[in-house]
Amino acid sequence: MPLVSPSLLASDFSRIGEEANRAFEAGADWLHLDIMDGHFVDNISYGPDVCAFVRKAVGPQPFLDAHLMIERPDHYFERFVKAGVNLICFHVELGDEYYIHNTLKRIREAGVKNGIALNPATPFEKVVPFLGEVDLLLVMSVVPGFGGQSFMPEVLEKVKKAVAWRSENNAQFLIQIDGGIGPQNAQLCKEAGVDILVAGSSTFKAADMAQAIADLK
Numbered sequence: 001m002p003l004v005s006p007s008l009l010a011s012d013f014s015r016i017g018e019e020a021n022r023a024f025e026a027g028a029d030w031l032h033l034d035i036m037d038g039h040f041v042d043n044i045s046y047g048p049d050v051c052a053f054v055r056k057a058v059g060p061q062p063f064l065d066a067h068l069m070i071e072r073p074d075h076y077f078e079r080f081v082k083a084g085v086n087l088i089c090f091h092v093e094l095g096d097e098y099y100i101h102n103t104l105k106r107i108r109e110a111g112v113k114n115g116i117a118l119n120p121a122t123p124f125e126k127v128v129p130f131l132g133e134v135d136l137l138l139v140m141s142v143v144p145g146f147g148g149q150s151f152m153p154e155v156l157e158k159v160k161k162a163v164a165w166r167s168e169n170n171a172q173f174l175i176q177i178d179g180g181i182g183p184q185n186a187q188l189c190k191e192a193g194v195d196i197l198v199a200g201s202s203t204f205k206a207a208d209m210a211q212a213i214a215d216l217k
């Protein structure tokens with residue numbers, strides 16, 4: 001059964017602490033924090049202070065998964081560590097191999113899990129050099145920047161390649177998918193080998209969030 005990580009981007013920001021708790025009470029395994037800077041993606045969401053507030057609201061135990069869609073994750077990640085997130089994922093499109101290796105290493109050294117994300121247009125081969133040193137691979141199933149977009153089924157080919165690479169190389173990373181996930185495509189994602197479903201609109205905007213999470217699983 002996959003884990004479900006509801007994306008707080010689709011929540012009611014005027015009561016974000018209660019919304020974070022509502023997700024865990026409804027059976028969320030993780031909570032997904034989408035960080036956007038208006039440069040790497042064409043939207044601005046929230047930053048480390050809001051993440052720290054969410055941590056305070058949910059208490060020390062729940063797993064907070066930060067998806068950085070920002071330039072210079074090497075410069076900013078420490079602020080998110082300090083805010084209390086458990087995992088920091090950033091995009092492979094952001095730098096050369098040295099930059100990516102080094103930033104992944106520094107995130108782990110700071111005591112949290114690391115992850116690498118790839119956009120729908122980025123080929124799987126681009127992340128291969130890093131798969132031996134990540135805790136999470138995030139396969140984007142929409143062009144990042146906004147919630148509520150349509151799922152792009154063609155990215156499942158990359159999930160299948162990642163599953164094969166992981167078993168051939170005895171690697172340990174988890175595979176996460178993000179964008180347009182709902183009951184209509186969760187089964188396809190599971191069959192392809194996804195470990196964690198990120199879902200914003202289909203969870204936070206559902207009439208019954210617990211039922212929506214159960215349906216995804």
Ligand code: DX5
Nearest residue numbers: 144145147148179180200201
């Ligand atoms: C997109 C974000 C996603 C998004 C998911 O840039 O990374 O996490 O909020 O939202 P839905 O599930 O509504 O596509």
Ligand code: ZN
Nearest residue numbers: 032034067178
């Ligand atoms: Zn995300």
